[in-house]
Amino acid sequence: MGMENLPQEITALVGREVYSKNGVFVGEVEDLRLELDRKEVTGLALHQLNTELFDEEVNASRGVIIPYRWVQAVGDVVIVSDIVERLRQPEAGDEEEEVPA
Template identity: 25%
Template sequence: MIRVKKVSEVIGKSAYTSDGDYFGKVDDVTLGENRISGWKISIGSNFASLFGGAKGVIIPHQFVRAIGDILIINKNSLPSKASDVPESFEEESLSE
């Protein structure tokens, strides 16, 4: 059975890749046309170098595989090195 979550319940949750690596923490959501378009995530230290030292990124909603006690991001949608970062990832300067 599908359980509906309120967006406010997801803010503050940890985000992991589909391989189980800690990615960061959900800070906010971006909306477009009454739909979730992306998730603002503060990046953990192990992924910061992939995004040029950015403190956070916006992960497009289609890259999210599951939302429950944690948010799971498809590992294959993430760049494997800094030069592979697509323009669809918006770098954010999130305050800590």
């Protein structure tokens, strides 16, 4: 059995950088949200966020939790769908508003 087939502890995700599938840095995994009854990871708690993706209120807090269903690949880094990039969309004016996911 090769090393790549060995199960890894979920704590191995902590500290990994998170990027969108388009290569945009999102943040770094600080912790995991678990559903203990189903024994599955339901979210990634991120900190050291990309200030261009999240508004000042979010950046002033400890971080954000993104749904694990957004994760597309895990390796040396975590790749998530580009939905993170689409959280902020410009309106008709110059103002940008956060769009709920």
